[in-house]
Each structure stands twice: as C-alpha cells, then as structure tokens.
Amino acid sequence: MKRQALYFGTFNPLHIGHVTVLRYLLQCGSFDRVAVVVSPQSPFKSDLEDSAKKRLEGVKKDVAKLGLDVEVLDTEFHLNPPYYTVNTLKYISDSMPGWQQILVMGADNVKGLENWHNSRELLDSYEIWVYPRPGYRVKTACKRLGLKLIDAPTVDISSTEIREKKIGRGI
Numbered sequence: 001m002k003r004q005a006l007y008f009g010t011f012n013p014l015h016i017g018h019v020t021v022l023r024y025l026l027q028c029g030s031f032d033r034v035a036v037v038v039s040p041q042s043p044f045k046s047d048l049e050d051s052a053k054k055r056l057e058g059v060k061k062d063v064a065k066l067g068l069d070v071e072v073l074d075t076e077f078h079l080n081p082p083y084y085t086v087n088t089l090k091y092i093s094d095s096m097p098g099w100q101q102i103l104v105m106g107a108d109n110v111k112g113l114e115n116w117h118n119s120r121e122l123l124d125s126y127e128i129w130v131y132p133r134p135g136y137r138v139k140t141a142c143k144r145l146g147l148k149l150i151d152a153p154t155v156d157i158s159s160t161e162i163r164e165k166k167i168g169r170g171i
Contacts, residue, residue, distance in 0.1 A: 084117040107136035
C-alpha cells in the first residue's frame with residue numbers, strides 16, 4: 001500500500017517552519033507522496049486575516065517557488081463546513097483506494113487532540129505523526145495516544161507571530 005503524508009493547516013501564512021516540516025517529510029523516506037491540505041477555516045479559529053482562496057493560491061505559489069515536490073490539496077474547499085480533520089481524512093481515503101493516509105501535526109495540537117471532533121475514530125483509524133515544536137513537551141501524551149513523535153529539526157516560529165508582525169512575512 002502506498003503512503004501519503006497529509007499536513008493540514010490554514011497556513012496563514014506558509015512559513016519556514018512549515019517548509020522545514022515538508023522538507024523532512026520528503027526526505028525521511030517513509031512516504032510515496034507528501035501533501036499539504038489547506039483548510040478554508042479551522043474549527044479552532046474564528047477569524048482568518050486572508051481569504052481562503054488567497055491563502056490557497058499563496059501556498060501553491062510558495063511551494064512551486066521553493067521547488068518542493070508536494071501536492072497542495074483544496075479538498076476542504078469542496079466539503080461542507082465545519083472542516084473536521086477526521087471527515088477530510090475519510091474523504092481523501094475514500095477517493096484514494098490503495099493509499100494509506102498519515103496525518104502530520106505539530107506538537108502544539110497534541111494537548112487538545114482528544115477534544116477534536118470524533119477524536120477516538122481519528123486515533124483508531126489513522127497513523128498520526130507529531131512534529132516537535134519548541135516549548136511543547138508531548139512525549140508522554142504521544143505514547144499514551146499511540147502517536148509517533150518524530151525526531152526532526154525544529155524552527156521556533158508561528159504564523160501568529162508573523163501576522164502580528166513580530167517577525168518577517170514567512171516565505
């Protein structure tokens with residue numbers, strides 16, 4: 001069975017931290033394909049500065065500019081909100097028989113994961129890789145939940161910091 005890494009997010013904006021994750025996934029040798037799933041709206045965020053279509057086009061442009069062999073998926077743009085990860089994973093899985101879908105998330109998401117929509121189904125049905133982030137100690141939680149904490153380089157940056165202009169604009 002082929003393996004696809006799915007890295008979800010609003011990517012508002014895509015930045016060097018996201019690119020570091022993507023480069024790791026491309027180079028680690030565990031996947032036949034790596035994809036970014038751009039979400040029009042996170043269930044955890046009430047407001048997005050940039051329009052969804054503008055963000056999607058920005059991610060496509062940045063991925064192409066950087067020469068990353070990554071698919072940029074607009075799957076959630078064709079689904080009805082709210083955009084729950086488990087529903088999107090089911091949709092992608094159903095549309096790609098013969099492919100195993102692996103969810104990739106940042107360590108900042110681990111703490112609240114059990115509160116996500118249908119979290120038990122998500123945890124039972126999909127392999128989940130957790131990308132480390134500075135300041136988040138999740139080793140125990142990953143072990144308890146059956147998540148794979150990967151040993152990868154980290155970048156201490158967030159989209160929020162970029163939007164608040166505490167640092168540059170990302171890519």
